[in-house]
Amino acid sequence: MVSRALNNSGYVEAEKKERILRIAEELGYHPNPVAMSLMQQRTRQVLFYCKDLKNAYNIEMYEGMLETAQKRGYMVVLGGYLDFQEIRNIMIDGLILPSEYMAKLYLEGPGRNYHLPVVTASLGSSITFSRSIPVIKCDLWKGTMKILHYLWQMGHRKIAMVSPYAMSIEHVRQLAWKDVMQYELGDRLESYYFGIDREGLSADSRVLKFQEEKNSQYVNMPESFFEKGELAAEIFRERNCDATAVLCFNDEMAMGFCRRLKKLGFRIPDDVSVAGFDGTYSRRYADQLVTTLALNPRHAGIKCMEVLLDMIDGKKIKYVTNIQLKILEGDTVKAIRR
Amino acid sequence: MVSRALNNSGYVEAEKKERILRIAEELGYHPNPVAMSLMQQRTRQVLFYCKDLKNAYNIEMYEGMLETAQKRGYMVVLGGYLDFQEIRNIMIDGLILPSEYMAKLYLEGPGRNYHLPVVTASLGSSITFSRSIPVIKCDLWKGTMKILHYLWQMGHRKIAMVSPYAMSIEHVRQLAWKDVMQYELGDRLESYYFGIDREGLSADSRVLKFQEEKNSQYVNMPESFFEKGELAAEIFRERNCDATAVLCFNDEMAMGFCRRLKKLGFRIPDDVSVAGFDGTYSRRYADQLVTTLALNPRHAGIKCMEVLLDMIDGKKIKYVTNIQLKILEGDTVKAIRR
DNA sequence: GTGAAAGCGCTAACAA
DNA sequence: TTGTTAGCGCTTTCAC
Numbered sequence: 001m002v003s004r005a006l007n008n009s010g011y012v013e014a015e016k017k018e019r020i021l022r023i024a025e026e027l028g029y030h031p032n033p034v035a036m037s038l039m040q041q042r043t044r045q046v047l048f049y050c051k052d053l054k055n056a057y058n059i060e061m062y063e064g065m066l067e068t069a070q071k072r073g074y075m076v077v078l079g080g081y082l083d084f085q086e087i088r089n090i091m092i093d094g095l096i097l098p099s100e101y102m103a104k105l106y107l108e109g110p111g112r113n114y115h116l117p118v119v120t121a122s123l124g125s126s127i128t129f130s131r132s133i134p135v136i137k138c139d140l141w142k143g144t145m146k147i148l149h150y151l152w153q154m155g156h157r158k159i160a161m162v163s164p165y166a167m168s169i170e171h172v173r174q175l176a177w178k179d180v181m182q183y184e185l186g187d188r189l190e191s192y193y194f195g196i197d198r199e200g201l202s203a204d205s206r207v208l209k210f211q212e213e214k215n216s217q218y219v220n221m222p223e224s225f226f227e228k229g230e231l232a233a234e235i236f237r238e239r240n241c242d243a244t245a246v247l248c249f250n251d252e253m254a255m256g257f258c259r260r261l262k263k264l265g266f267r268i269p270d271d272v273s274v275a276g277f278d279g280t281y282s283r284r285y286a287d288q289l290v291t292t293l294a295l296n297p298r299h300a301g302i303k304c305m306e307v308l309l310d311m312i313d314g315k316k317i318k319y320v321t322n323i324q325l326k327i328l329e330g331d332t333v334k335a336i337r338r
Numbered sequence: 339m340v341s342r343a344l345n346n347s348g349y350v351e352a353e354k355k356e357r358i359l360r361i362a363e364e365l366g367y368h369p370n371p372v373a374m375s376l377m378q379q380r381t382r383q384v385l386f387y388c389k390d391l392k393n394a395y396n397i398e399m400y401e402g403m404l405e406t407a408q409k410r411g412y413m414v415v416l417g418g419y420l421d422f423q424e425i426r427n428i429m430i431d432g433l434i435l436p437s438e439y440m441a442k443l444y445l446e447g448p449g450r451n452y453h454l455p456v457v458t459a460s461l462g463s464s465i466t467f468s469r470s471i472p473v474i475k476c477d478l479w480k481g482t483m484k485i486l487h488y489l490w491q492m493g494h495r496k497i498a499m500v501s502p503y504a505m506s507i508e509h510v511r512q513l514a515w516k517d518v519m520q521y522e523l524g525d526r527l528e529s530y531y532f533g534i535d536r537e538g539l540s541a542d543s544r545v546l547k548f549q550e551e552k553n554s555q556y557v558n559m560p561e562s563f564f565e566k567g568e569l570a571a572e573i574f575r576e577r578n579c580d581a582t583a584v585l586c587f588n589d590e591m592a593m594g595f596c597r598r599l600k601k602l603g604f605r606i607p608d609d610v611s612v613a614g615f616d617g618t619y620s621r622r623y624a625d626q627l628v629t630t631l632a633l634n635p636r637h638a639g640i641k642c643m644e645v646l647l648d649m650i651d652g653k654k655i656k657y658v659t660n661i662q663l664k665i666l667e668g669d670t671v672k673a674i675r676r
Numbered sequence: 677g678t679g680a681a682a683g684c685g686c687t688a689a690c691a692a
Numbered sequence: 693t694t695g696t697t698a699g700c701g702c703t704t705t706c707a708c
Binding site for chain 2: 033045
Binding site for chain 3: 341342345347348369370372373374376377378
């Protein structure tokens with residue numbers, strides 16, 4: 001009857017069908033999407049569990065997801081502020097986690113007995129999951145090697161690292177830097193590491209500010225990369241660091257670092273070269289384009305979504321997808337004579 | 339029975355209730371959110387019809403919405419890429435439109451016979467709607483007056499305007515600028531206007547690039563404010579403009595303008611003062627902080643969401659809410675002697 | 677070719 | 693205090 005006419009399915013007398021369609025049109029009839037979802041057991045929605053939208057990396061990743069989702073009739077809901085348990089109360093067919101760290105938390109928490117399709121992006125940490133899920137992997141170990149090698153080729157030997165985290169935190173970028181630089185820097189390694197974090201720099205009152213912010217204002221206060229980069233520049237000068245190049249945790253941090261360092265009288269890249277990670281649109285805002293390792297978040301987003309939607313559709317899926325990394329040269333790295 | 343136990347409603351024997359709760363816990367039972375939505379006729383989702391997520395203004399507005407929505411148990415879905423008709427196929431209880439222009443389009447299109455709660459943000463255009471909906475208004479006429487007055491007080495008389503649109507487009511910012519500056523600039527007004535748009539600058543091949551981009555790549559290619567600002571700087575120099583101050587359409591444009599102008603050898607603010615609109619986090623990336631009229635998008639987002647959720651809850655609502663505007667001084671405006 | 681009924685997962689209301 | 697039913701809006705299936 002009516003349903004059959006509207007959906008072109010089954011037998012309906014042509015004339016009657018015509019009439020039904022016309023009336024539906026007149027009344028401005030649209031099927032109720034919630035009822036449809038209940039029936040089809042498909043919400044056509046997917047959650048991207050992402051906190052910090054001021055971070056261009058996340059935005060570009062999200063836009064990549066959107067691109068694929070749109071083509072395949074899906075919506076991407078953002079909700080990094082949600083309590084993890086809450087995930088079970090929202091209408092989604094699948095979930096994208098931004099890092100293997102989050103993936104681990106999820107799989108050991110609400111994901112333990114909730115068999116929703118899940119994929120995770122990865123920055124190369126070697127975390128193992130309690131359940132096997134697809135990983136879209138950006139190999140930052142390789143990537144860090146690549147950019148360090150690039151700096152090396154430009155003649156730099158003493159390469160410092162600027163990070164929002166203490167040296168003890170096992171971030172791939174830090175581990176890889178340590179791995180390479182310890183030969184060159186030996187037991188002075190630590191003095192070339194600028195970890196803007198209470199742990200390791202607790203003596204510095206300026207660092208505590210970030211801790212306070214994090215505890216007070218919001219539950220999920222995002223990392224203050226830019227401001228931490230600025231502080232790193234101050235500490236860099238105070239330590240009288242003789243590094244000729246500085247590798248920053250990401251572009252945002254690199255931009256904060258450059259901005260403050262210039263205000264402190266350094267010339268970039270003449271006095272110090274600076275490089276970062278990410279390669280997103282926000283780079284263009286700075287007067288000098290920062291040299292960076294592009295992580296191609298848009299592509300990662302596309303891949304995450306493709307794999308997730310394939311999973312939802314019950315197709316065969318790849319369990320590991322690698323994202324290509326590429327150096328984008330800017331104005332902040334200079335070749336030096338040795 | 340089971341339902342009653344789980345929801346604490348109606349009479350259930352204490353012991354039985356206990357047992358039910360325990361088993362539900364063990365099984366990891368969670369009510370199906372779609373079924374709940376169908377029953378309650380509430381999806382607990384709201385759509386923010388926003389295209390350009392690379393624009394900090396939109397992001398901050400979205401974060402404001404999120405803040406309120408979270409408190410009241412709602413999700414905010416982004417979907418500016420959706421076909422307008424598609425709005426009726428997604429599971430939402432309400433809709434937030436980003437501008438009165440969009441609101442008009444919606445109300446005359448799918449909104450004509452779809453009585454979903456809607457609110458719109460407004461930048462002060464005097465568009466009238468076919469149906470009355472709440473407006474969260476940022477009075478840009480007043481705002482433009484305010485920042486022009488500020489520049490005036492700093493001694494500037496010849497104030498140029500940089501915009502991504504032709505002068506004929508009736509954007510409030512442009513109209514207000516014209517209104518004020520025509521007394522000072524008279525029939526030379528046009529030569530102080532830099533509208534980076536085919537219409538008005540079609541002779542310039544560099545402008546056509548943007549047009550092409552817009553037509554090709556994506557359906558909803560966002561405005562290239564930054565790049566247009568850069569081009570405006572080139573044209574500013576070519577025209578040999580004697581303006582002592584330049585008012586840009588927004589901060590992103592101002593940042594592009596400043597960046598290029600400096601590369602062309604101008605000193606800011608010594609040679610030219612520059613001001614913009616928005617006052618969002620992306621300002622900090624530039625080496626010089628741009629002086630701006632802060633539009634407080636976060637606050638606008640909060641208000642939009644509050645009014646919309648009140649509407650959904652059937653509460654009495656305000657039809658016009660005004661957002662406060664404030665000048666944020668930066669490093670790009672200098673007082674001059676006359 | 678058409679109408680009626682079952683069912684998607686849940687709760688509110690009603691009868692026992 | 694408990695079990696049952698109707699109904700949220702839709703489609704699919706099964707009789708007619």
